[in-house]
Amino acid sequence: MNELALALYASESGTHLVDAPRGVAWAGHLQRFDERSARARLAEKGFRFLGRSDPGFPPLLGAIHDPPAGLFFRGGAEPELLARPAVAVVGARACSGYGATVARGLGRDLAAAGLVVVSGLARGVDAEAHRGALEAGGITVAVLGCGIDRDYPAAHAELARRIAETGLVVSEYAPGVEPAPWRFPARNRIVAGLAAATIVVEARERSGALITADLALEEGREVFAVPGEITSSLSAGTNALLKLGASPLTAATDVLASFGIEPEPPAPRHELLEHLPATADELTRRTGLPAPEIARTLVDLELAGLVSAADGLYRASP
Amino acid sequence: MLARAVTHALVGLDARRVEVEAHVQSGLPSFRIVGLADRACQEARERVRSGIAAAELEFPEGRVTVNLAPAELRKEGSGFDLPIALALLAASRQVPRDRLQGHAAVGELALDGRLRRVGGVLAVAEAARRHGLERILCPRDSAQEATLAGIEPVPVRHLADAVAYLRGEHQPEPVPPPARGETPALADLADVRGQERARRALEIAAAGGHNLLLGGPPGTGKTMLARRLPGILPPLDEEAALEVTRIHSVAGLLPTDQPLLEHPPFRAPHHSASTAAIVGGGPGIRPGEASLAHRGVLLLDELAEFARPSLEALRQPLEDGYVSVARAAGRAVFPARFQLVGTMNLCPCGARGDPLVECTCSAQRLARYRDKLSRALLDRFDLVLAVPRARAEELAAPRAEPSAAVRARVVAARERLRAGAPERVPEADALLSNAVERLPLSGRGRARVARVAGTIAALAAADSVLPEHVAEALAYRAPQELAA
Structure with missing residues (x-):
């Protein structure tokens, strides 16, 4: 079975297909299908296609009960x-x-x-x-x-x-x-x-x-x-x-x-992080530090990737 | 018999010399005003007729023609009443003609002959002085305003006074110079509890003249904070005060008791305002809110609710400091160097930034809401601040510093900035470059942060911009939700 032909057919007809269907429409499609020109059209745009039976096909995806006929790829990395x-x-x-x-x-x-x-x-x-x-x-x-x-x-x-x-x-x-x-x-x-x-x-x-x-x-x-x-x-x-x-x-x-990956030992935490999540004003009140200093410290922590802000609320990054 | 009076017609903020010629011929009684006079000006006929009668003078008999020259210039408004009446009286030999020619005149007549003030007297008086006239006949209420132009005003309460003065039978009362140095009662920062970060941002904005955007859920005091910005700005210097006064005079917004505006103006148009109302124009080429806020603060409350064309139209004044309005009737340039303060909710339903309520906006709706503000406009805000809801503990905070104390620091910082912006030390530069890499910060964003850091250094009375100043400035950059 040609997987590229099946993937294109499923895309065109808008059907969810795991295996080749039966019927004249598919037979006709298969007859008209020209693999070389189809692959050339993909390559022209820098796209690639990997069929399900290809050894490079992601094994985990191949193992699901209704895997796709194949995947189209765009990007610099290898599939x-x-x-x-x-x-x-x-x-x-x-x-x-x-x-x-x-x-x-x-x-x-x-x-x-x-x-x-x-x-x-x-x-x-x-x-x-x-x-x-x-x-x-x-x-x-x-x-x-x-x-x-x-x-x-x-x-x-x-x-x-x-x-x-x-x-x-x-x-x-x-x-x-x-x-x-x-x-x-x-x-x-x-x-x-x-x-x-x-x-x-x-x-x-x-x-x-x-x-x-x-x-x-x-x-x-x-x-x-x-x-x-x-x-x-x-x-x-x-x-x-x-x-x-x-x-x-x-x-x-x-x-x-x-995944069996050993986490790195945690770095010592900045004391301001203990008060989060909080707004800048709440930090001012809880720590007694002036607002400009709180602002500076929070930016330093943000640049270090330890804190992020959304809608005025600062949170410690997980 | 022909007679002339001189007045000036407003074109934007400028006044152009207009000669009012009155001609009385024998013939069937008629009274016509020619010379591209608008409706208010045409109606002068009725006011002049009644005014002359009320002054117990005689309306000339016969065919009366008044020409406003140059004829191609559009004349608007009711300020022509007085010169028309005086020209008519001179043409009928009721006042001396040669004496009238040395005076400019402006003012609206009431039906009982009294004079009412009109807008733009300052601009008219200035133009009169430029044209070598020494005195201007103007309504009593506008006399102080006219003194600002450096010309001697002849205050007139009633048309009869003007006639008596021109006949040499009556000396005008002296006009006291405008009272100065009074600060109007403004909303005070001491009323704001908590909100330390927003107060600080307000102080920086005032010191550096930065545009400020406050975002947050409704009821967190964004508008309250924004309204307190004028109170911490330093008073205007002489030249600026005259500029501001001229604009407000043309718009007819000058208070009678305070002819010279010495404090930065504060304008807060509603978000339903039209583009013409905001940047100026309209059939009469009037200054818009942007120009009325010249040298002061323009507050756009609920920024995202303004029509997009109105906001985009603000880009020119924000960039160049003036608005140029071109209409069929002519072209006018209005100065518009204002400090822009915007407030907005963080999402259409307004719940974002409020820990107690949940936002129900869909992703698309949120994206559409934020798209209303173009990048180009957002780029004009040096300081962008999220104002989250204050919790109860904050509202119990003690009364904070009053505006006067903050203003003293702002004035000192402005002095320092005037002497030259402080330089960044290499470490501060390194921090800025690092931030550009790590945070979503564009090239323009970098320049904004650098400007704000300079102001912070000036507030701290530092000789150069240190890393700590840059770090604080970074805290007021546009958040990712608005920048990305």
């Missing part, structure tokens, strides 16, 4: 890097400052420890995880629910370009396929499939991130959930996961331990 241990970081698009800080910190720490950070390039948690990994100079992979030549969401075109510089942008859909709501759950199975562990940072009760977590559980992969405030609806999904038995994640070391 083989997907065989390296990978972690998926997923969560809400409209995340809170807390979710953004956690996602970014996790992306940074996991990538710094040598893990590949996989996510979906969506707004919010996904983008923060990608950015965190890039900040640490690590490898990150974005899985799209549309063709790899599409910039979706458009605001993340620049982020996608930076990801592709050192990592990969991948999709099971052929270049040119438009984003559509029903493709995102299918994309999530690839996110979960590529990773040995999936981390849900923030999710509402009915969230795409929970679909990813479900798919990961179905495949027997490890699922971590970041605990949140019980009163926040943005944490309802993650807290429900914890109730169902997902491993709680309070630091990147929790994940690293499951």
Whole structure:
């Protein structure tokens, strides 16, 4: 069976196909299919395709029950890097400052420890995880629910370009396929499939991130959930996961331990960190230090990557 | 019989010489005003007729024509009433013609012959002085304003006074020079509890003349803080005060009791204001809020609610310090060097930054809200600050420093900055470069941080910009949510 032909056929017809279907449409497609010109068209744009049966195909993804016929790749890295241990970081698009800080910190720490950070390039948690990994100079992979030549969401075109510089942008859909709501759950199975562990940072009760977590559980992969405030609806999904038995994640070391990576000994903490999360004014009041000095210290800590700020609230990075 | 009076018509902030010619011929009784007079100016006919009667003088019989020369210049407003009446009276030999020619005249007539003040007397008086006239006949209420132009005003309460003066039967009362040195009662910083960071940012903004953006949930005191900025600004110097007064005079906003505006003006247009209301223009080419805030503070409360064209139109004054308004009726340049203060919620529902309420905005809605402010406009804010909700403990904080104490530091820092911006030491430069690498900070962002660091050093009375000054300046940069 020709996997490129199948991948293109599935993209064109908008069907979810694991194996070649029966029927005249497919037979006709196969007859017209010219592998050399199809590959040449991909190469022209610098894209690559790896079939499911290719030895370089990510083994973890090949092992799920409905693997894609193959993956399209865009980016500087070799597809083989997907065989390296990978972690998926997923969560809400409209995340809170807390979710953004956690996602970014996790992306940074996991990538710094040598893990590949996989996510979906969506707004919010996904983008923060990608950015965190890039900040640490690590490898990150974005899985799209549309063709790899599409910039979706458009605001993340620049982020996608930076990801592709050192990592990969991948999709099971052929270049040119438009984003559509029903493709995102299918994309999530690839996110979960590529990773040995999936981390849900923030999710509402009915969230795409929970679909990813479900798919990961179905495949027997490890699922971590970041605990949140019980009163926040943005944490309802993650807290429900914890109730169902997902491993709680309070630091990147929790994940690293499951990969057998020894965490580095913790550095001595700055005393200001003990008061976080807090606003600058609360720190002024709690420490008795003048506002200009608090501002200076917080910037120093921010530059050291120990603190991040969102909407006026400073948090210690995980 | 022909007679002339001289007045000046406003074109933006400038006044151009206008000769009011009155011609009385024999013929059927009629009264016409020609020379591109607008509606208010045409209506002068009725006011002049009644005014002359009220002054117990005679309205000339026959065919009366008044020409406002040059004829191609549009004349607007009611300030022509007095010169028209005087020209008519001179043409009918009721006042001496030669004596009238040495005077400028401006003012609106009431039906009972009294004079009402009009806008732009300062500009008119200045133009009169430039044209070599020594005296200006103006309403009593505007006389102090006219003295600012360095010309001798002849205060007039009633048309009859003006006639008596021109006939040499009445000496004008002396005009006291405008009272000076009084600070208007402004909102005081002592009323703000807690908010140490915002207070500090306000002080830096005042010292360096930086534009300031305050973001935060509703009810955290953003507007309250912004309204306290004028109170910590130093008073205007002579030249600036005259500039500001001229603009406010043209807009007709000058208070009678205080003809010279010595304190930085504060303007806070509502977010429904039109582009013309903000940058100036409209059919009459009026100064807009941006010009009324010249040398002062322009507060745009709920910045994101303003129409985008209005905000974009502010980019020219923010860059060049003036607004140029071109209309079919002419072109005018208004100075508009103001300090911009914006406030906004962090998201459309307003809950962001509030620990007690949860934001319900979707990602798209949030992105759209923040997209309303163009990068180009955000780049003009040197200081961007999140003002989160104060918790109860903060509101119990003691009363803080009053504005006067802060103003003293601001004045001292401005003195130092005037002597020259302090240089950065190499370590401070290194910190700045490191920040550009580590934080989302653009080239423009870097320049902004450098400027703010200079102001902080001046506030600290340091000879050079040290790393600690740069570090503090970095705390007031645009946060990633607004920058990325």
